[in-house]
Each structure stands twice: as structure tokens, then as C-alpha cells.
Amino acid sequence: MTQGNYVLIYNKVRQALEKEQMFLNPELSLKSLSKAVGTNTVYLSKAINQGYGCSFSVMLANYRMDYIVAKALETGENIETLNEKLGFWSRSTFYDVFKSRKGASPKRFIESIRERR
Numbered sequence: 001m002t003q004g005n006y007v008l009i010y011n012k013v014r015q016a017l018e019k020e021q022m023f024l025n026p027e028l029s030l031k032s033l034s035k036a037v038g039t040n041t042v043y044l045s046k047a048i049n050q051g052y053g054c055s056f057s058v059m060l061a062n063y064r065m066d067y068i069v070a071k072a073l074e075t076g077e078n079i080e081t082l083n084e085k086l087g088f089w090s091r092s093t094f095y096d097v098f099k100s101r102k103g104a105s106p107k108r109f110i111e112s113i114r115e116r117r
Contacts, residue, residue, distance in 0.1 A: 001043055009044060010051030012037035023063040026087040030056045061097055064088050069102075072110050079106040 016022045016036050025032075033056070034044040045056060052059045068086070072079040083094045083106075095105065102109045 001046075006043070006047040006050050009037060009039050009047035012039075013044070013048060013051070017063055021067075023060055023067065024086060028060065061101065065098055065101060069110065069113075072106075073113060079110055 013033065016033065022028055022033065022036065030041050030044060034041045037044065039047075048054070048056050048059055054062075064086070068079055068082045068088075071077065071082050079098075080091060080094065083089060084091065088094065089097065098106050098109070104112065
């Protein structure tokens, strides 16, 4: 597969995630995303690694966390409640992943953004 093919796959992934918001599906997997973009899991994984610089699971977690933060800021709803509504992770897993990626607890992260505004 050529580098150009990986770029095409990456662009399809971006469209599926950003325009179609497939990341909102709690059941989204590498396999289901590969079907949606018309490739296999090996090529998809490589395209994600090259395009996003991370694995599928890290990329997906980042999309989900960014969405939850944006919604919390937009609606004022509790960030952990949003996660529970969307069914992404258990509360403890969400908290651990969020803190490791954002460097603060969900509540503290939102408070710091609101303080800067």
C-alpha cells in the first residue's frame, strides 16, 4: 500500500469521526470503523497511527473527551454525567482516562477553562 492510500484512509476516518460523529457510538470498534471507511483493520490501524500519531483506542478516547468537554462547556451539564449518558466508559475508567489525557480531573479541567474565559 502506498503512502497516498493511507492518506485517503485517514481522510475517510476524519470524515467518519468529525462529520458523521461515529465516535458517539459506544460500540465503535476498529473493525466497524474499517467497514465504514472501506478498508481492513490492518490498513486502518496504520493510517490512524500515521495520521493521528496514536492508536485507534487513544484517538477514539481523545475524540470522545473533546466532545464531552465541548458539550459540558456549551450546556453547563456535568462532564461525568455527559459521559454516563453517552455510555463511553464506566465512571472510574472515564475518570482515569480523562485525568491521564487532560492532566486534571474532569471537574477541575472544566473549572480551569471557565476561569480563563
